[in-house]
Amino acid sequence: MRLQVIQDSNGKATGVFIPIGEWDKLKKQYKDLANLEDEEPSKKQLLGEIKEALLELKLVEEGKVRARPAQSLLDEL
Structure with missing residues (x-):
């Protein structure tokens, strides 16, 4: 080898x-x-996750959902 x-x-x-x-x-x-091995996400998967994140951000801006700490986001990545 x-x-x-x-x-x-x-x-x-x-x-x-x-x-x-x-x-x-x-x-x-x-x-x-x-x-x-990590599988690469499909374009459809990525776009879906981005859309979900934008919807969550909109809810945070409207005060309907509480924002998460930045560390929580970084841990998810």
């Missing part, structure tokens, strides 16, 4: 790069690895 170790500016290992072909082989061998 040809791994590349990713290091920060101090030379400390921070990650590993695995070529996609080798990653695919590992996923076939160890089925649970596929669960580690």
Whole structure:
């Protein structure tokens, strides 16, 4: 396996790069690895989430819903 170790500016290992072909082989061998991958949201999903956020913001501006702390938003991201 040809791994590349990713290091920060101090030379400390921070990650590993695995070529996609080798990653695919590992996923076939160890089925649970596929669960580690994040799926990219579709354009429809993203637009729906943006619309939902804008509606929530409008309700906050109208005083119908209480605003959440900024940390709550950051934690969600």
